[in-house]
Amino acid sequence: MATATEQWVLVEMVQALYEAPAYHLILEGILILWIIRLLFSKTYKLQERSDLTVKEKEELIEEWQPEPLVPPVPKDHPALNYNIVSGPPSHKIVVNGKECINFASFNFLGLLDNPRVKAAALASLKKYGVGTCGPRGFYGTFDVHLDLEDRLAKFMKTEEAIIYSYGFATIASAIPAYSKRGDIVFVDRAACFAIQKGLQASRSDIKLFKHNDMADLERLLKEQEIEDQKNPRKARVTRRFIVVEGLYMNTGTICPLPELVKLKYKYKARIFLEESLSFGVLGEHGRGVTEHYGINIDDIDLISANMENALASIGGFCCGRSFVIDHQRLSGQGYCFSASLPPLLAAAAIEALNIMEENPGIFAVLKEKCRQIHKALQGISGLKVVGESFSPAFHLQLEESTGSREQDVRLLQEIVDQCMNKNIALTQARYLEKEEKCLPPPSIRVVVTVEQTEEELVRAASTIKEVAQVVLL
């Protein structure tokens, strides 16, 4: 900018151009050449480096042999031999034309066939029709959705809740909404497949700790703390999360929540608790693991559960503080980009919540039944019971594996088939074997519901014992 003493006369400036110092003009010449170079340079991507020569590429193409479109599959693959269920999977289930007692469906509180729930769903069906035909942001929000979110928040005693229309998508959308690239998640090895997919979508650094081993988790947290002290600026922008399940689906064990909360405050990480199996099961009023241990629900940053187990509906929900849940309304991929829950299912869930609130006694009944069958199934030669005594979904694993997984699976399938012949419907726990991070050993998953009577439990236990003795001689 010209100072007050100099004058802005064009003539003077042009004169100065002629008298300009040489270095200045040379620099300007270089800059003009630079401009010309820029204008003629091509655009290119930085990482575009192919380390293969054309000849090598040709060789690779020659060598490649296509795999068959349909790979050879053994005839006894479970996907080819499925059971056909006619009618609802309620207490008595009709499998392949035979009526069995259902020990396989996660109908913990027996609400699947409850007449009140069915009536509420029918009334809602008559009022709203079947589907919502839109995501929540695009005319897919109905009053029943807001109602259900309100009721769930009140039931769990949190500030807010958010509904997803598919149980698997709930935790798989919630994790990547908060944890991004560069963040660190400490997760249990026995986490279910939905959590694993959520972690994969989040692109964060995953650190697995041994199942329910708080010492291992503390070791990992300490290592991270040392790293953080070496690089405090990086640590300040890194978020840390701990993801655990209340009752693990793959093992039937409970997470040690009090120790986790202590670790959370010591190492400044946030806890995401997945309560699919423990919602409506544990605790005096069915509020889950936090009630079971008597922990303040505000200590847990996010609780996620699906409504497909105890609540006998479809979908899932997350609940927690308002500012945490509100973030998912724009960042939860399964919330923004999927059609919302059909109103009849939301109404069914509300009615199921009503029933849960009216009869808090069913949770104690369920616990007692779990304990009973757990005790009855101890001592079977060849099979061991894996899971807590109060867990309604536990596993029966082979005490000694035969060495190959297929052989184990075949043995267990034999047990399941023979039990089915004796009118006890059981199932094996199925996994996508190539996709699981830590594949659990093959097992039979037994589910206890409130509707099973004592005689039925005793009969089931003795049937399993007999069959196991025959098959696992």
Added chain:
Amino acid sequence: MCCHGLPVGGSPSSPGCFVPLIQKTGGLLLTAERGGRMNVGTAHSEVNPNTRVMNSRGIWLSYVLAIGLLHVVLLSIPFGMYIFLHTVKGTPFETPDQGKARLLTHWEQMDYGVQFTASRKFLTITPIVLYFLTSFYTKYDQIHFILNTVSLMSVLIPKLPQLHGVRIFGINKY
């Protein structure tokens, strides 16, 4: 840098929204296609709109006008541009790419890291042209020369492709 749109499926609104009427500058520059965008103000499938801001309709003209205006008022343009292009990192809105651009400056984010695109060339040439003009005004005075050259270099050097993602002495790394 651009308004964070509300609901409809959650996609942020297009970056051209604040320059609706000005036509993009015609063939004033030799560079090829400038990706004229028809979907100003509508939903789009761009993962990180920050990369396309400098391509949107009218942005170049508004940039030149803003520089002209501020140039008359103060000489802080290179300093201001340096802050916005090479210091501030990340995006002012949530992106669906799980934070890929969290540690990248706006310059590094432009056009997803492709070097020598039209916008990048434009933004490199403009400070040089400004430098010529300023040298002319100040009649090639020595002190002004030093100051102007230093500020020009500080704006030109971070734009080199060799310095993509480079953080000297770890400054501004996280």
